[in-house]
Amino acid sequence: MVYVSKSTIHSMKLKLVFILVIVLSISCSRKTLQNEDYSYYKREMEKYKRQSENKKPVQKTTAKVIKKPTGMGYLSAEEKKKFAQLLQVSEESIQNEKLYAAIKEWLGTPYDWGGESKNGVDCSAYVQAIYRKAYGSELPRTSIQQFYLDPESHFKNQKYLKEGDLLFFRLRNEDRVVSHVGIYLQNGKFTGSNSPHGVEIVDLNNPYWQDKYVASARLLNIQ
Numbered sequence: 001m002v003y004v005s006k007s008t009i010h011s012m013k014l015k016l017v018f019i020l021v022i023v024l025s026i027s028c029s030r031k032t033l034q035n036e037d038y039s040y041y042k043r044e045m046e047k048y049k050r051q052s053e054n055k056k057p058v059q060k061t062t063a064k065v066i067k068k069p070t071g072m073g074y075l076s077a078e079e080k081k082k083f084a085q086l087l088q089v090s091e092e093s094i095q096n097e098k099l100y101a102a103i104k105e106w107l108g109t110p111y112d113w114g115g116e117s118k119n120g121v122d123c124s125a126y127v128q129a130i131y132r133k134a135y136g137s138e139l140p141r142t143s144i145q146q147f148y149l150d151p152e153s154h155f156k157n158q159k160y161l162k163e164g165d166l167l168f169f170r171l172r173n174e175d176r177v178v179s180h181v182g183i184y185l186q187n188g189k190f191t192g193s194n195s196p197h198g199v200e201i202v203d204l205n206n207p208y209w210q211d212k213y214v215a216s217a218r219l220l221n222i223q
Helices: 006-051 077-087 097-106 123-135 143-148 207-212
Strands: 061-063 166-169 180-184 189-194 198-203 213-217 220-222
Touching (some): 097 123, 097 198, 123 143, 143 166, 143 180, 143 213, 207 213
Antiparallel strands (some): 166 180, 180 189, 189 198
């Protein structure tokens, strides 16, 4: 029979408690990192709300579906077919031809941080240009300014997305709140000027974008 002293048992208990504390700390840290984006986002929203109490409310632009006048189509039949294929929807679903015609002008433009032209454009300048051309709505220049434009319009659940909604992403852990923006289209697809590919239409359900997603904003009175 092996005799174990009380002091040894006490020492073993302390070691077990110490190991348990370390394991729980690591687990909590992982959970904190997983929730970091949203908790930080909420704190920033509260701070911004307090600062903006006396500001004039944002007037939303009414986004009507623009049907092409006879003989003045925004898209050719072939262009409409191309967008339907990119979005994996029927051609009849491409209703707002003015929106897709504006996107068509930019597709394939290289990504350029700070760029605002067809030679190179960044995410927020592209979104700004599309909103101006398709909806006659003027947005601020940067993604963070666009994000803070109307906090009351924010929502997180992607099942409520409609064509024209803005999508905000946080691409790097060191970025504060958001650093990227795109425009939701249809069928889980959105358009943006994405590094390194440039202006494109991509799948929001891709794990990369889901991991970076922060929130959406509806700045249009969509009808």
